[in-house]
Amino acid sequence: MVVIKKYIKSLIxxxxxxxxxxxxxxxxxxxxxxxxSLLAAFISCVPFFIxxxxxxxxxxxxxxxxxxxxxxxxxxxxxxxVPHFKPVTALVIITGMYFGPDAGFMTGSLTALLxxxxxxxxxxTVFQMAVWGFIGFGAGILNLKGLLKNRxxxxxxxxxxxxVYSLIMDIYTTISTESVFIVEKYLSYVLFSLPVMLEYxxxxxxxxxxxxxxxxxxxxxxxxxxxxxQ
Amino acid sequence: xxxxELHPLSLIVFFVSVIAFSMVTMNPILVLLSFFAxxxxxxxxxxxxxxxxxxxxxLAISITNPLFSHNGETVLFFLFDQRITLEAFCYGVVSGVxxxxxxxxxxxxxxxxxxxxxxxxxGKMSPKLSVVFxxxxxxxxLVRKNAKDIYNSQLVMQTFDTSTLKGKFNLIINVFSALxxxxxxxxxxxxxxxxxxxxxxxxxxxxxxxxxxxxxIMFIIAVLIMDFVTALYLFSPxxxxxxxxxxxxxxxxxxxxxxxxxxxxxxxxxxxxxxxENLRWKYSISKI
Numbered sequence: 001m002v003v004i005k006k007y008i009k010s011l012i013x014x015x016x017x018x019x020x021x022x023x024x025x026x027x028x029x030x031x032x033x034x035x036x037s038l039l040a041a042f043i044s045c046v047p048f049f050i051x052x053x054x055x056x057x058x059x060x061x062x063x064x065x066x067x068x069x070x071x072x073x074x075x076x077x078x079x080x081x082v083p084h085f086k087p088v089t090a091l092v093i094i095t096g097m098y099f100g101p102d103a104g105f106m107t108g109s110l111t112a113l114l115x116x117x118x119x120x121x122x123x124x125t126v127f128q129m130a131v132w133g134f135i136g137f138g139a140g141i142l143n144l145k146g147l148l149k150n151r152x153x154x155x156x157x158x159x160x161x162x163x164v165y166s167l168i169m170d171i172y173t174t175i176s177t178e179s180v181f182i183v184e185k186y187l188s189y190v191l192f193s194l195p196v197m198l199e200y201x202x203x204x205x206x207x208x209x210x211x212x213x214x215x216x217x218x219x220x221x222x223x224x225x226x227x228x229x230q
Numbered sequence: 231x232x233x234x235e236l237h238p239l240s241l242i243v244f245f246v247s248v249i250a251f252s253m254v255t256m257n258p259i260l261v262l263l264s265f266f267a268x269x270x271x272x273x274x275x276x277x278x279x280x281x282x283x284x285x286x287x288x289l290a291i292s293i294t295n296p297l298f299s300h301n302g303e304t305v306l307f308f309l310f311d312q313r314i315t316l317e318a319f320c321y322g323v324v325s326g327v328x329x330x331x332x333x334x335x336x337x338x339x340x341x342x343x344x345x346x347x348x349x350x351x352x353g354k355m356s357p358k359l360s361v362v363f364x365x366x367x368x369x370x371x372l373v374r375k376n377a378k379d380i381y382n383s384q385l386v387m388q389t390f391d392t393s394t395l396k397g398k399f400n401l402i403i404n405v406f407s408a409l410x411x412x413x414x415x416x417x418x419x420x421x422x423x424x425x426x427x428x429x430x431x432x433x434x435x436x437x438x439x440x441x442x443x444x445x446x447i448m449f450i451i452a453v454l455i456m457d458f459v460t461a462l463y464l465f466s467p468x469x470x471x472x473x474x475x476x477x478x479x480x481x482x483x484x485x486x487x488x489x490x491x492x493x494x495x496x497x498x499x500x501x502x503x504x505x506x507e508n509l510r511w512k513y514s515i516s517k518i
Binding site: 034035038049052053058059060062064065066070071073074078079114120121122176182184188210211214219222 | 332365374429
């Protein structure tokens with residue numbers, strides 16, 4: 001329980017900040033969902049960066065996180081057999097599982113930032129940073145009690161991660177084309193992107209099944225050998 | 231001093247205000263001006279615009295908007311018993327132009343705000359984050375090179391049958407697995423070196439090449455003053471523009487012209503700055 005408490009502060013901070021931005025948007029009664037959602041996505045990253053700054057101390061941990069980021073960015077180039085069929089989400093989840101929530105968030109959000117340096121930055125970068133960060137953070141939180149050791153839960157989590165990623169990026173698409181949020185439009189975008197969402201789910205599950213055992217073993221070995229992320 | 235050579239802080243002040251203003255307004259005059267300024271800056275500074283791709287995006291948004299939004303008085307025609315209105319179409323065009331304008335500003339940001347500037351900015355927010363960021367930047371090409379080496383040697387050893395898709399996939403997975411061991415083991419060595427050179431000390435300072443010059447102060451003050459004027463205009467009823475139920479723009483006064491003038495100056499700052507710089511350069515050459 002002590003371990004979880006460390007992260008509750010940042011979760012509460014994010015909830016309060018998001019709530020404030022929603023209240024502000026209602027109070028101002030304007031239609032600037034684009035600006036507000038962008039701000040909200042950015043703000044929700046900040047508490048985790050602060051938590052990372054406080055919780056991760058040693059140089060070994062810092063460098064290992066940098067390597068995991070580089071691996072998941074490079075994963076986008078190494079696996080070029082099928083488009084959208086990328087191990088990024090699986091790697092972020094595995095990092096979160098074995099190295100804890102802080103490392104998970106960092107890997108997810110910086111992978112988005114760095115890989116978009118090659119693919120092109122845009123308003124979507126901020127959303128990707130938040131979503132991938134949360135996926136890694138969630139994996140870390142769930143695995144504090146060893147929940148993701150269960151193979152079924154792990155597969156379920158990676159499938160859910162694919163769905164959530166796709167749904168939130170659809171929210172971005174809806175808001176970006178029109179400042180108002182129209183539910184019908186959102187649903188049609190979801191319908192349009194259903195094949196891609198399916199591909200995300202399948203690729204997440206496949207990579208999870210293939211990569212989790214060998215990589216997990218390696219990360220576990222590194223953890224015990226060098227005494228990091230205890 | 232060119233626009234891209236300004237201090238990162240000045241650039242951030244400029245881009246935050248420009249992008250925020252572009253997202254807030256739906257007034258077609260302001261949206262078009264912002265789009266035009268972004269396009270000019272991209273052509274001048276980034277040497278390219280991919281305008282065809284973005285025109286298609288604008289077209290797609292203009293066409294899809296009337297399909298979902300049926301407000302507006304002027305019915306153009308009926309499609310599947312749904313009203314297709316002129317107002318919804320105009321709204322679609324303006325929001326498409328606005329989105330592309332914002333994307334252009336982000337493109338310019340990506341071109342001007344290079345990796346060392348981003349690293350400076352992250353370092354100000356959180357020093358550890360900036361270390362992770364810059365190390366990951368270095369590791370990405372290294373990891374890709376190592377991956378290629380491992381892949382080639384595995385290919386030569388013919389451990390997997392690469393004629394089938396399954397064999398190819400297994401080969402890549404094997405390469406990736408080897409890559410992870412190699413990268414992390416090497417990285418730990420780097421980490422120990424960093425530690426012995428005092429990385430974990432509390433009073434460590436960060437390297438930065440950027441100096442805050444007189445021009446940066448001028449630039450930031452100018453941007454902030456113009457921000458204030460533009461914000462006054464955006465919050466006043468002078469700016470209000472209605473699409474539904476019918477297109478209305480009633481509050482035009484002569485003073486609007488002044489505000490729009492300031493708005494244009496603010497958004498054209500990169501272009502103005504770089505053109506004057508180029509002219510000055512030309513002028514000083516001819517003098518010699």
